[in-house]
Amino acid sequence: MTYRVETYEKTFAGHEPFIAQHRSSGFGILPASVQLEMALLGVAQRRAFAPLELVDVAFVRPFTVADDERVTGRLDVTFAERTRFELSAVTPDGRKAVSTGTGGPLPADARPPAAWEVTCPVPVPPERIYRGWAEAGLTYGPDFHTVRRLSVGDGTAEASLATVAQPVPWYSHPLLVDGVFQVVSCALQDLADGDAPGPMLPIGVARLALYANLSALTTGVTVRVRRTAVQDAWSVADAVLLDPAGQVVAELTGVRMRRLPAHRSAAAPGLLTRIEWTPADAPAPRRPATGTWVVLHDGGPDAAGAATVRALRADGARVVEVLPEGPAPATGADRRVMPRPDEAAFQRLWEEIGAPVEGVVHLWNTGPARPDQAELAAGLYACLAALKTLGQRQRSGRFLVATERAQPVAAGDAPEPARAALWGLVRTAAIEYPGLRPRLVDLDPASADALVAELGGDGPVEVGYRAGVRHEPVRVPLRASDSGRPPVRRDGRYLILGGHGGLGLAVARRLAGDGAGLVALVSRSGGTGADADALAGIESYGCRIASFAADVAAPGALTGVVAEIRQRFGDLHGVVHAAGALRDGLLRGTTAEDVAQVLRPKVDGLHELAAAVAGTDLDFAVLFASVSGTFGNLGQGGYAAANTYLDAYAHARGAPWTSVDWGLWGEVGMGTAVAEQLRRRGVRPLGTVEALDALMTVLRDDVRQVVIAHPDAPAGAPAAPATGTTPASTPAASPAPVPPATAPAAAASGPSPAGDVDAGRTEDGLAEFLAERLGIDGFDRTAPLTDYGINSIMSVELAEELSRRWRVTLPATLFLEYG
Ligand SMILES: NC(=O)c1ccc[n+]([C@@H]2O[C@H](COP(=O)([O-])OP(=O)(O)OC[C@H]3O[C@@H](n4cnc5c(N)ncnc54)[C@H](OP(=O)(O)O)[C@@H]3O)[C@@H](O)[C@H]2O)c1
Incomplete structure (x- = not known):
């Protein structure tokens, strides 16, 4: 059977009062009350007013209009047994349902109910609620400031409403009905103890019964609200609207409202920092080296390695050179070749050397860059093997790692990510092997001689040389600049790797709350067992969720996912790489396989992602890294390496890539189990809202690497420098671990x-x-x-x-x- 359908269209401009005076997250929003008015008009076929009802109204997604935009709203009214309506927004991507429901005239004998009473002992100044909403990003213009007197109780609210806007022949008077939603929002929140109200969004009304034409009402209108249910994602209330004579003129039952995330305009002070390499004093003059030194270099005559070997020998030290390849040296010569630098090879080396090693200088991550696997084998994995095996034999010594172009020391540097990974490991080694005094020096070809000056020993863990000038990294505040562009597009499409994890879901929810139309979530489990409330929360914004089960590191898997997204939904606007796994443990017990397993999702996943989105014009591509990489962290050497790889990748590739070095999130994610322990140690974990606010601030800017963590505990607080998922310890003053028995x-x-x-x-x-x-x-x-x-x-x-x-x-x- 076919039913008669009537279609109405109206184009809304961002500057129209209803839109311009009703804004959230930087967009104008067509109020739910205006949508109800349109539905009433359609259902009544624009005839003169008669008592009406709307039933099962669902507000599917916000109808947003940017300042300079015009968006057409289309109302289809289908006259079946029940008259159905659907309001949709007509966008270049097609029609999107905004609100739906059914309606019709009230029976001729329908009488308004008696006005029920509510107990509301606590007065709340209306300015407080409008100011609180505005601070949280939901702003109402003067026409919408209809709440005049407000008092609240336990799940209740009563207010008088008035409007100064010119009377218009409405059915339901959207300004007053919006006032009803405002008062419902107050009843659903605990305002009695002085809390600022959070912004809420209506997502449904079980029934609106309109007994009288509200057009003429301007003052003396009373709203009473009582809460009827509290769900995880939303709360429900009933409301009645009384005319000045105390008669019920409208009744709203089953009003469902959902809390909106608070949108601060900027990250909390002190939360955003960055690493800046600043010129530093030359190192103190060194004393001549003594004892046995091991220099791992490539044997080239002009490189930093050769200069180091010459300087050490000139001092009178014995130097054993270890080259990655070449002809086998004569027996007894102080030259070795180590084509496979694993633990067994280093064990043999130390045994052959016999004497305690005074110092190791590692230079295998210098010279022209090679493919990642070669750089990692010669740098990250070789140093892990060297540190572990040396640490088993001796408690003190020196371990100096020189790299070339591993860090963004000077503006315009494009660091090699695989070399940067070695930095994460050695930062951690500096904490775990304080007796070996691990240090890092990043060189450029013009600074090859500088390394000799660093052999003396006890300088800072990290230095970098550019054109012979010594630099040190300093953590400085990031003054984020605002591009003015909202980071999230209305109805934008976003891909989140690790999207079913703690941080992934929190980010998805924020993107949805800020207007995203689709979040595509990827994990190996594909969301089986993912937090159902979090998923419902995302959908309640009208945002679609597409879940994919894929291993981000599996060759081609992400390319397939992205192709499917493109085909089903369209091109992506942004990506977040939050896939990661932990394999914590001290370096002394860490195997190359452990490190590889941590690198897999982060590093291989990153390359798979980059290949999958190649050619897509993304607004942002965010890599979730960690302060464990930036500063090193006890028990997280491999994890630190994986994260420093991400940092360097963002520097090397430039926009739209950004690496975020997160401190510990305290409420969701892989670190919650240790959050309380860290709090006791003076480390303040990140709250979810403040972390997301900070992320959004970063996305409005154009930065490559940012640290988002609370500043370290002030001096005097328990020593706890870490802001990672486990704490970096202040290295003990003792240079070497001491067995408990002694x-x-x-x-x-x-x-x-x-x-x-x-x-x-x-x-x-x-x-x-x-x-x-x-x-x-x-x-x-x-x-x-x-x-x-x-x-x-x-x-x-x-x-x-x-x-x-x-x-x-x-x-x-x-x-x-x-x-
Ligand atoms: N939580 C924190 O405090 C914190 C701090 C600093 C940095 N970070 C970083 O933020 C990211 C997210 O952390 P989280 O706390 O949300 O961790 P989480 O709750 O453990 O989530 C990690 C997600 O990654 C997925 N994943 C792991 N390996 C994968 C693979 N090979 N392919 C596809 N998906 C994979 C996991 O799902 P499956 O196991 O089903 O695949 C899971 O959905 C991580 O990269 C982490 O290093 C977190």
């Missing part, structure tokens, strides 16, 4: 023994201490400490406390090393 040599009090000979008493003291701190009755000395859930943060805490009690300096890694 550590308390200087103990003067407490349960510990007085001398290093009484290992038994030390053990007793330790067991007592651990039982007390772990809150257990008996401590099994034969069980690994990890059985007691000791992680890197606890190790830092325990080592600090034991150091205080026993008045000794114990390394932060103590309880992990011997766990």
